[in-house]
Amino acid sequence: AQTVTQSQPEMSVQEAETVTLSCTYDTSESDYYLFWYKQPPSRQMILVIRQEAYKQQNATENRFSVNFQKAAKSFSLKISDSQLGDAAMYFCAYRSGGQGGSEKLVFGKGTKLTVNP
Amino acid sequence: NAGVTQTPKFRVLKTGQSMTLLCAQDMNHEYMYWYRQDPGMGLRLIHYSVGEGTTAKGEVPDGYNVSRLKKQNFLLGLESAAPSQTSVYFCASSYNRDRVISLYEQYFGPGTRLTVT
Numbered sequence: 001a002q003t004v005t006q007s008q009p010e011m012s013v014q015e016a017e018t019v020t021l022s023c024t025y026d027t028s029e030s031d032y033y034l035f036w037y038k039q040p041p042s043r044q045m046i047l048v049i050r051q052e053a054y055k056q057q058n059a060t061e062n063r064f065s066v067n068f069q070k071a072a073k074s075f076s077l078k079i080s081d082s083q084l085g086d087a088a089m090y091f092c093a094y095r096s097g098g099q100g101g102s103e104k105l106v107f108g109k110g111t112k113l114t115v116n117p
Numbered sequence: 118n119a120g121v122t123q124t125p126k127f128r129v130l131k132t133g134q135s136m137t138l139l140c141a142q143d144m145n146h147e148y149m150y151w152y153r154q155d156p157g158m159g160l161r162l163i164h165y166s167v168g169e170g171t172t173a174k175g176e177v178p179d180g181y182n183v184s185r186l187k188k189q190n191f192l193l194g195l196e197s198a199a200p201s202q203t204s205v206y207f208c209a210s211s212y213n214r215d216r217v218i219s220l221y222e223q224y225f226g227p228g229t230r231l232t233v234t
Binding site: 050 | 212
């Protein structure tokens with residue numbers, strides 16, 4: 001079974017600075033997808049960024065980017081120019097690849113990010 | 118589009134009582150999921166469905182039952198609530214056959230906070 005580990009229960013960053021959240025995963029599959037979800041105090045789960053394992057290029061979405069190291073099974077999230085609205089729980093998630101599957105997600109335990117003004 | 122909606126948003130039960138959580142989606146998604154979120158545990162999959170009339174067990178299915186009689190609805194039942202089922206419950210959906218991009222993303226509802234005393 002796949003597992004996802006987020007080793008940082010809490011992180012803090014100064015407004016406008018850069019922060020990196022860590023995620024490692026364990027799998028024997030070669031085809032899979034990785035995601036970062038954001039959960040603000042409203043509890044709504046919001047997709048931040050996704051990465052297909054077959055793509056070597058790291059995904060970016062505006063101020064959010066990932067460092068995907070497939071051999072090391074590492075998938076870190078970098079937030080640049082941090083804003084107060086970035087404060088939230090961040091979850092790393094794994095999904096097996098291949099069409100026709102159930103698309104189940106396996107989540108890490110989360111990292112609580114605090115942004116200091 | 119309302120996306121994914123959950124009813125109710127909050128509920129308090131006494132031990133031994135039963136209840137049903139309702140999830141509805143209007144995105145014509147094939148797959149639907151129920152997760153529970155506990156402090157420090159991330160989200161864990163309870164049950165899921167890959168189509169109308171089908172259901173399957175996830176990581177933590179004990180004490181729960183589900184039904185998917187209509188494509189747009191996914192019901193989660195607790196027959197005899199226990200304090201260990203105090204949690205926040207999230208419904209999610211994914212995979213519209215007509216939109217390939219949806220293969221990569223689960224859309225989440227706003228969550229239901231359940232307390233069992």
